[in-house]
Structures are given as C-alpha cells and as structure tokens.
Amino acid sequence: MYPQVLFQNRKPDRIASLEEYRASGGYAALADVLKNFSYKDVRTMMLDAMLLGRGGAAFPAGRKVMTVADDAPYPRYIICNADEMEPGTFKDRVLIHADPHMLIEGMIIEGYSARAEKGVIFIRPEYESAARILDREIEKARAEDYLGNNILNSGYNFDIVVHRSGGRYICGEVTAQMNALQGKRPNPKQPPPYATEKGLWGQPTVIQNVETLVCIPHIIRNGPEWFRNLALTETSAGTKVFCVSGKINRPGCYELPMGIRLSEIIETHAGGMREGAQFKACLPGGASTAFLTAEFYDIEMDFETLKKAGHRLGTGAIMVFDHKTCLVEATLNLTEFFARESCGWCTPCREGFPYMRDLLWRIEHGKGREEFVSTLKQMCRHLWNSYCAFAPGGVAPIESLLTYFKDEVYAHIREKKCPFKSE
Amino acid sequence: MLSEELKASLEKKISLAEHPRELVVDVMLELQDHYGFLSDEALEEAAVLLGMTPLEMEELATFYTFIFREPVGKYVIHVCDSIICWMDGYESIRDHLSQKLGIKMGETTSDGLFTLLPVCCIGYCDRSPAILINREVYGPLTIEKLNEILEALRKEAG
Numbered sequence: 111m112y113p114q115v116l117f118q119n120r121k122p123d124r125i126a127s128l129e130e131y132r133a134s135g136g137y138a139a140l141a142d143v144l145k146n147f148s149y150k151d152v153r154t155m156m157l158d159a160m161l162l163g164r165g166g167a168a169f170p171a172g173r174k175v176m177t178v179a180d181d182a183p184y185p186r187y188i189i190c191n192a193d194e195m196e197p198g199t200f201k202d203r204v205l206i207h208a209d210p211h212m213l214i215e216g217m218i219i220e221g222y223s224a225r226a227e228k229g230v231i232f233i234r235p236e237y238e239s240a241a242r243i244l245d246r247e248i249e250k251a252r253a254e255d256y257l258g259n260n261i262l263n264s265g266y267n268f269d270i271v272v273h274r275s276g277g278r279y280i281c282g283e284v285t286a287q288m289n290a291l292q293g294k295r296p297n298p299k300q301p302p303p304y305a306t307e308k309g310l311w312g313q314p315t316v317i318q319n320v321e322t323l324v325c326i327p328h329i330i331r332n333g334p335e336w337f338r339n340l341a342l343t344e345t346s347a348g349t350k351v352f353c354v355s356g357k358i359n360r361p362g363c364y365e366l367p368m369g370i371r372l373s374e375i376i377e378t379h380a381g382g383m384r385e386g387a388q389f390k391a392c393l394p395g396g397a398s399t400a401f402l403t404a405e406f407y408d409i410e411m412d413f414e415t416l417k418k419a420g421h422r423l424g425t426g427a428i429m430v431f432d433h434k435t436c437l438v439e440a441t442l443n444l445t446e447f448f449a450r451e452s453c454g455w456c457t458p459c460r461e462g463f464p465y466m467r468d469l470l471w472r473i474e475h476g477k478g479r480e481e482f483v484s485t486l487k488q489m490c491r492h493l494w495n496s497y498c499a500f501a502p503g504g505v506a507p508i509e510s511l512l513t514y515f516k517d518e519v520y521a522h523i524r525e526k527k528c529p530f531k532s533e
Numbered sequence: 534m535l536s537e538e539l540k541a542s543l544e545k546k547i548s549l550a551e552h553p554r555e556l557v558v559d560v561m562l563e564l565q566d567h568y569g570f571l572s573d574e575a576l577e578e579a580a581v582l583l584g585m586t587p588l589e590m591e592e593l594a595t596f597y598t599f600i601f602r603e604p605v606g607k608y609v610i611h612v613c614d615s616i617i618c619w620m621d622g623y624e625s626i627r628d629h630l631s632q633k634l635g636i637k638m639g640e641t642t643s644d645g646l647f648t649l650l651p652v653c654c655i656g657y658c659d660r661s662p663a664i665l666i667n668r669e670v671y672g673p674l675t676i677e678k679l680n681e682i683l684e685a686l687r688k689e690a691g
Contacts, residue, residue, distance in 0.1 A: 197615045197654035235599045236655045238668050276558040276597025279653060293554030293583070295592050311552060355617045355658035362659045397616060397654075429617060429658075443619045447653050453596075 113340065115349050116324050117365045120208040125243055128250050131211040137256060139330035140215050143222055144264035147330075152223035156326065158334035160347035165191055165282075165319030166395065166424045168413040171326075177306040178224045178314050186226035187315040189291070190217055190323055192233040192240070193275055193282040196396035197447060198427035201351040202320035204363040206240040209324075210247040214270065216323035218256065219330060221268045224306075224316045229270035232287055235277045244272050279451035283498060284317045286453065297455040298498035321351055343369030346412035350423075354380040356430035357387045369412040372402070376430065387432035391514070395424020397444045398503025400510035401437065422506075436530035438522055441511045442470040448504035456497035462489055463501070466508060473519060476526040483519060487512055535578050539567055543582055553583050557593055561600050570601040598652065599668065606641045606648040608686055611665040615654035621661040621673070627651075629676050633683060646690055647683075 119126035119134050131137070143152060157172025178186065190213065194202040206213060217229045233241045248270050251257045259267045273291060280286045281296050288310050290296035309315025325348055329337045338347040346368040352375055355361040359381030366375060376382065376389065383389055391401040394411065399422045402409070409415060416423045431440060449463035466489050469482045490509050493501040512519065521529045543560060547553045560582060564575040571579075571594050580590040594600045601609070610630065614623050631637055634647050641648040655670065657663040663672030671682055 194656055195654065198617055198658050199654075200656040200658055203656055234656070235668060236657075236665060236670070273555070274558060274562070276561065276593070277599045278597055290558075291555055292552065293557040293585075293593070295596055353658065355661065356620055361617075361661070393616075427658075431620070435620060440616060440620070443614075443616050447615055451653055 112365070112367050112370075113349070114365055115328050115340065116205060116212065116321070116351060117208055117363075119212075120204075125207055125247075126209045126211070128211055128247065128254065131209055135331060136211055136327070137215055137254075139327040140218055140256060141262055143219055143330055144262055144266055149223050149225050152219060152330070155329055155334050156223065159325075159329045159337040160334075161322065161325055161329065161337070162347070162413055163319055164321035164325075164350070164425070166196065166398070166422075168423065171318060171322050174306065174318070175220070175223050175316050177304065178316060179307070182307070182314040184225075185228050185313055186224055187310045187313055188217055188221045188224060188226045188229045189284075189287065189310065189315060189317040190229065190231040190270075191282060191284070191287065191317055191319050192231050192237065193287060194237075194320070194425075195234055195279045195282050195451075196398065196425045196427060197444070198355055198393065198429040199353055199396050199425040201353050201363050201426070203237050203240055204353075205320055205324055205351065206237075206243060210243050211251065212324045212327060213244075213320055214248060214251050214256070216326040217270060218261070218268050219326050220316065220318060220323055222266060224314070226314075226316065227267045227269070229268060230291060230310070231270060231272045232275060232281070232291060233272060234275050234281075238274070241272050241274055248272070278453070279447075280453040280500060283500065285498070287317065288315065297453055298500070300497065341368035341412065343410050343412050343415060345369075345414035350411070350426050352379075352411070353425075353427040354430070355427070356392070357384050357432040357435065358382065358430050359384055369410045369415070371408050372406065372411055372428070373408050375411065375428065380428075380430075383430070383432060387434065390431050390433045390435065391437065392431060393427070393429045393507065395422055396427045396429075397447060398422075398506055399424040400506045401431075401514055403514045434530065436474070436528055437511055437515050437518055438470065438474050439528065439530070441507045442467065442474050444507045445470055445504070448500070452500065452504075458493050459496040459501040459504075462493045462496075463504060465489060466505075470508070473522045474528055476522070476528070478519075478523040480520075480523055482523070483512060483516070534574075535564070535567065539563070540582075547582060554585065557583055557585070557590070558597065558600075561590075561594060561597075565601060569607075570604050576602075604641070606646050607690060608646060608666050609648045609650065611650050611652035611655070611668075612638075613653070613655045613657070613661070613663050613665075614651045617654070617658040618662040623662050625676070626662050626664065626674055626679065629679060633680070646687070 161171040162168040281290045285299040286296040305315045350368045364379045445467045449467045452459045454460045490505040565571045580587045660672035
C-alpha cells in the first residue's frame with residue numbers, strides 16, 4: 111500500500127466532514143501560511159515541490175502563479191477547474207466527494223499566493239451532487255472563519271462561489287472557461303493576454319485543476335522535499351490519482367505514486383484484466399492522448415517519462431482495451447465525441463472531425479478504401495492548424511491508430527468488414 | 534408567463550451579482566425548470582432580466598448540452614455513448630430504452646414522460662454503462678435494473 115495523501119480521509123459511502131478533515135491536520139496549513147508565510151514563500155514552495163498541473167497540461171503550478179505580477183491590479187481571481195469532461199476521467203468528482211475541505215483549503219492558499227480575493231469553482235452540470243456538497247461545505251468554512259473577510263484574524267480576505275456550467279467539453283479549456291464565466295459563448299481565445307495578466311473580467315486570474323489544488327495544503331504541511339519524494343521517479347513529484355476503466359476487474363480511482371509502472375496499476379490496483387481479456391492497448395490520459403501499446407506495458411507513469419516516449423500522461427485516465435476490442439471502432443467512437451463537442455469556432459476542427467468520423471465509419475463498416483488512410487493522415491495534419499489545443503488532442507487516437515494498428519485498419523479495408531464482428 | 538414570485542427571486546439574485554451576465558446559465562436553467570424547456574418566451578424573458586439581446590441568449594442556449602430549446606419529457610434520459618460506456622454495453626442499453634419506450638434517440642414519448650438523448654462522457658466511467666435521468670446518474674446498468682428504474686419513474690409520475 112502506498113501513502114494515501116489526497117485520499118487519506120476517503121470513505122466508501124460519504125464525504126469527510128469538516129471535523130474529520132481538521133482531525134487529520136486540515137486547515138493547519140492555512141493557519142500556518144497566514145501567520146508565518148509571505149505570498150512569495152508559498153509560490154517558492156509550490157515551485158520547489160515540482161507540482162505540475164494535473165488537468166492535463168502539466169504546467170508548473172508555482173511558475174503559473176509567479177506570472178501574476180507584483181503590481182498587477184485587483185481584484186484577482188482564482189478559478190478551480192472542476193469541468194472535468196475528458197472521456198475516462200472522473201478523479202475530480204471523486205476528490206470532491208472524498209474530502210471537499212481539502213479543495214477549499216487548497217484554493218484559499220492558492221489565492222493567498224496570488225494575492226487574490228475571489229475564488230470560483232467552475233463545475234460541469236453532471237456533477238450537481240458535487241456542486242451541492244461544495245455549496246454546503248463552503249458555508250461551513252465561512253462559519254469557521256476560513257473564508258470571508260479577515261480570515262483567522264490575518265487581514266486576508268478570500269471567498270469562493272460555485273459556478274454551474276450548462277455543459278460542453280470546450281468549457282474545460284481555460285480561455286473558453288473564462289468566456290463561459292462571463293456569460294459569453296465559450297469559444298477559446300488565443301493569448302496574449304495571458305489569464306494571469308488579463309483573465310476573468312479583464313483581471314489577473316489563475317486557473318488550476320481540482321487535483322492540483324488539493325496537493326497544496328500537503329506541500330505546505332510537509333514540505334516540498336516530502337512531496338517530491340512521494341514519487342517513484344526522479345523527474346516527477348507527488349502522487350497521482352489514476353482513473354482506471356475499461357477491460358479491467360476493478361474500475362475506479364487509485365491514488366498512487368507518480369512514476370508507478372502501468373503494469374502495476376493494472377495488475378495490482380485495478381484487479382488485473384477481466385477474465386479472458388488480454389491487454390492490447392490503453393489510452394493513458396483521456397481521449398486526447400495516443401494509444402499506448404503493449405510494448406509500453408511496463409512504462410513508468412509520469413509526465414516526463416511519457417513525454418520522452420512520445421506520449422502524454424494527460425489527466426491520468428487510463429482506459430484499457432483488450433484483444434477483442436476493435437480499435438477502429440473505438441477510434442470512431444472517440445472521433446464522434448470530438449465531432450460533437452467541437453465548439454465550431456474554427457473551420458479545421460468544426461469540419462475536420464465530422465469528415466474523419468465519416469471515413470472511420472466507412473472503414474469500420476466495410477466500405478473503406480486504401481486511400482482513406484492517407485486522407486486521414488493528411489486531415490490529422492490539417493487539424494494541427496486549428497485555433498486551440500482541442501483538435502491536436504482529438505486527432506491523437508487517430509494518428510496512433512494509423513501508426514501502431516495499421517494492420518487492423520487495412521484488415522477492415524481488405525476484408526470489407528470488421529474482423530472483430532462475426533456474421 | 535413567469536410567475537411574479539420566480540421573477541422577483543431572479544431579479545434579486547441578479548441584483549446581488551457583481552456581473553449579471555455571469556448568471557446566464559443559472560437563469561436559463563431556472564426558466565427551463567419553470568416552463569419544462571427554454572421556450573421562445575422564456576428566452577426573451579431571460580434576455581430582458583439580464584440586459585442581453587435575445588440573439589445573444591440564443592447563441593448560449595443552443596450551445597449548452599443541458600439547455601433545451603424544444604419541449605422535452607418530464608424525464609430526460611441522457612445515455613452516455615462515450616468510449617467506456619460504449620465498451621461496456623451502451624448499445625444494448627440504448628436499444629432496450631428505444632424499444633421499451635417506443636422512441637428513437639432525440640424523441641419524446643407521446644405521453645410526454647420520457648425524452649431520449651445521447652450524451653458525451655458523463656464522468657462515471659467507474660459505473661459504466663451509465664445514464665443520467667434529469668441530471669442524476671444511474672449505473673452500472675443492466676437490462677433488469679433499467680426496467681426497475683423506468684417502472685419506478687412511471688409510478689412516481691402517477
């Protein structure tokens with residue numbers, strides 16, 4: 111068993127109460143910060159801890175908040191991105207349901223480090239139960255003087271509101287999210303200006319994922335070195351909440367050291383492959399990552415190692431496919447997702463995904479032709495010219511299908527049917 | 534028509550907000566709950582409340598998955614068809630619902646009780662195959678469980 115940091119108070123059937131969170135050392139970090147730390151100290155600790163953004167982009171959290179200039183105007187905002195909609199990802203929901211005050215404390219300390227006084231939790235409508243929990247627990251935190259004016263008599267003010275989304279994948283993208291919060295159509299917007307300079311309502315804004323924020327109280331409590339040592343590899347730090355699903359026995363969220371081997375996650379923690387199923391491939395970090403083949407079955411799961419192997423850890427949502435699952439059809443399903451969720455703002459993405467979905471549909475249904483393969487490759491390259499990161503992420507499964515599983519693709523075309531379907 | 538009570542409560546909420554527009558989704562959802570869907574009338578009322586044009590409102594209303602610009606049933610069933618639910622039998626769930634309710638995806642039963650819609654990954658991949666009914670999650674589903682749920686909802690609706 112590895113140390114459980116973020117899940118230390120997790121219970122099978124209910125959330126951890128404020129009292130339980132406090133008994134485990136909760137809100138001690140906040141009191142310590144407000145009394146003994148400057149906002150710059152907190153920034154340095156986050157940087158030293160090598161805390162990387164857990165929403166998928168892996169940007170250093172300390173460096174992000176350091177881009178808020180000392181003389182930046184007020185008010186400043188902290189946005190907690192709880193709009194988790196990457197297929198296969200459900201860690202933020204589980205984290206909020208496990209220990210909501212860990213997130214609240216993390217947000218307040220993040221706010222202090224940016225000298226912000228307003229916090230917003232942007233949450234997807236499918237997580238209404240989590241939103242209700244947060245509404246209620248924020249109220250309790252206010253009553254205990256952890257939120258509001260003059261927190262714990264320190265002179266620092268910070269408060270949090272929960273913002274419910276109307277539900278669209280693109281709202282998870284930071285610039286689109288800020289548009290959504292301002293009641294505008296949630297199109298992405300290319301920087302500059304960067305959010306930390308001119309974000310929400312034109313004010314300096316720091317956006318962090320739920321899992322990133324819940325790490326912060328622990329870094330303060332135990333120190334950056336302790337946090338780094340939680341990981342099994344030199345180049346990574348902390349634990350990671352892996353969401354494992356697909357053809358394994360125990361789908362769920364597992365908090366494990368960063369850098370743990372994929373094989374260990376699947377075999378020891380997720381209960382192994384289902385009976386009669388053999389590992390064929392997985393998507394290591396949501397639908398916007400490339401298929402990781404059996405050749406990588408023992409890879410160390412951290413941002414740096416996957417990057418070196420030409421892959422991405424993304425959100426750490428591991429979706430496991432077995433030898434009986436048709437990856438053409440799986441990719442068709444993923445492409446359908448991107449075709450439906452494209453915000454429609456720029457042409458390559460809006461037009462490209464439905465086009466590629468159509469080609470994949472034809473291949474899957476025995477109507478494919480050999481030239482479709484080169485057309486698909488060309489389309490993927492076109493989509494790299496899209497306006498935001500949505501499309502380059504969305505073509506990752508297609509590109510990797512055509513690279514690692516081209517025999518499977520050609521078998522569909524040659525046999526004029528899906529080889530995985532008996533009829 | 535909007536009841537005076539709802540109108541007053543929305544106006545109060547809006548007056549307390551620093552930037553009224555940040556409440557646009559909340560207002561749309563409340564009006565939708567009131568009317569059953571976001572009708573043309575509701576859309577215009579929302580626009581007036583927030584000082585926006587109906588066109589700006591329409592741009593948002595048609596963007597979001599959970600805002601309905603057409604009438605829907607009392608129970609809106611969103612069937613997750615993304616990758617994990619697909620792998621775990623989404624198709625049999627969808628087909629069973631279609632057959633049992635006698636409607637296709639995107640349709641509403643003639644008694645106005647159920648609407649069937651596809652939805653992208655709802656973040657319950659540990660409970661697949663999963664569906665949402667009026668934004669509440671059900672899963673992991675089997676055909677038997679699905680029958681029980683539909684039965685219970687029919688009873689609840691009287």
